[in-house]
Amino acid sequence: xxxxxxxxxxxxxxxxxxxxxxxxxxxxxxxxxxxxxxxxxxxxxxxxxxxxxxxxxxxxxxxxxxxxxxxxxxxxxxxxxxxxxxxxxxxxxxxxxxxxxxxxxxxxxxxxxxxxxxxxxxxxxxxxxxxxxxxxxxxxxxxxxxxxxxxxxxxxxxxxxxxxxxxxxxxxxxxxxxxxxxxxxxxxxxxxxxxxxxxxxxxxxxxxxxx
Numbered sequence: 001x002x003x004x005x006x007x008x009x010x011x012x013x014x015x016x017x018x019x020x021x022x023x024x025x026x027x028x029x030x031x032x033x034x035x036x037x038x039x040x041x042x043x044x045x046x047x048x049x050x051x052x053x054x055x056x057x058x059x060x061x062x063x064x065x066x067x068x069x070x071x072x073x074x075x076x077x078x079x080x081x082x083x084x085x086x087x088x089x090x091x092x093x094x095x096x097x098x099x100x101x102x103x104x105x106x107x108x109x110x111x112x113x114x115x116x117x118x119x120x121x122x123x124x125x126x127x128x129x130x131x132x133x134x135x136x137x138x139x140x141x142x143x144x145x146x147x148x149x150x151x152x153x154x155x156x157x158x159x160x161x162x163x164x165x166x167x168x169x170x171x172x173x174x175x176x177x178x179x180x181x182x183x184x185x186x187x188x189x190x191x192x193x194x195x196x197x198x199x200x201x202x203x204x205x206x207x208x209x210x211x
Contacts (some may be wrong), residue, residue: 001041004034007046015052024056025065032072035079043083049074049089055177060084063102070094070103074110077117088114092125099132103183108167112174130182133172139190140165165193206207 008031014020015027025105031049035042043115057069073091077084084091091114095107115122124199140161172186179186 004038005045006177008048012048012052013101015056021060024060025068028053028069028072032075035076039189040080040083043080044149046080046083046087052089054087054090057094057187058097067103067106069104070098070110071155074106074113075110076108077113081117082121084114085118088118088125092128096128096132100136105167108171112171117174122178123181126182129175130179130185132184133168134189135196136164136168137193138172140193 011031014030015024035045035049053069053073057073058065060066060069069141073094077091086158091110095111098104101107172190
């Protein structure tokens with residue numbers, strides 16, 4: 001354990017230094033390589049790494065670095081599984097912050113992995129997630145969609161309503177094992193959505209699956 005500890009300490013020293021931001025992407029890749037090699041043996045190092053990764057996602061500027069950090073957090077959750085539990089509230093805060101951003105696809109993957117890896121801990125935060133899912137469904141204006149597959153771009157988000165809906169439905173499907181107690185809330189919202197979709201003639205380029 002001595003060598004991984006020294007390596008992680010040195011790498012995180014670089015990661016915490018804003019002057020070395022150009023190297024942060026490679027640092028995270030190196031840390032994740034160590035974690036993947038250690039498997040569950042990496043769990044003692046989580047408090048030294050995860051909080052700094054979360055902070056970096058919130059504060060970093062380059063699109064590519066933020067995207068990479070979110071992807072690495074999603075991967076990490078599959079490695080350590082329920083050991084990610086202590087960081088779950090902060091990770092969900094992170095997911096909510098970037099829920100409607102250009103990173104939505106990666107954020108939804110992170111949420112799905114957290115639920116799969118630590119279902120018992122995740123159930124405690126499901127009410128927050130359900131509120132966010134319902135608010136997103138309500139914010140999708142299907143009435144503006146046309147028969148030619150017109151996409152309504154969400155201002156400042158760079159993602160069409162149809163793509164957002166596709167990602168959201170995939171997320172709900174992935175979370176089915178942890179949201180069973182809330183089906184009485186989710187199903188009516190989905191039925192209302194289905195009624196709205198039935199009134200719109202969708203073509204193959206509408207962004208939604210046709211089968």
